[in-house]
Amino acid sequence: QVQLVESGGGLVQAGGSLRLSCAASGLTLRNYATLYVMGWFRQTPGKERELVAARGWAAAATYVADSVKDRFSISRDNNKNTVDLQMNSLKPEDTGVYYCAMKSRGQTTYDYWGQGTQVTVSS
16 A cells, blocks of 8 residues: 655745655555656646646656746655655745655556645735
């Protein structure tokens, strides 16, 4: 059973920053690191769930949605064994629930999801 746990959400003023972290457990990645993709999604008011950033667990290549490309970045923290989403210059429109997810490269959908963490940006 794979367990994904997000942390780092909270209330922040517009223009501020937050770093979200995703920790995975219940799955040994040592021998299959290149087969997994980690993604960050968000559910914002008035919009459908959208992918904001993704990267391979062990790969250097990353994806960031155009809408946040100039402000968000995704990275691995090898010391903490997490995949992090750095969010800078936050706007009220970024308010929503952010989810960490995992999939295999050969799959079209993400099979494992965290519980989500709330991000609220005030004006």
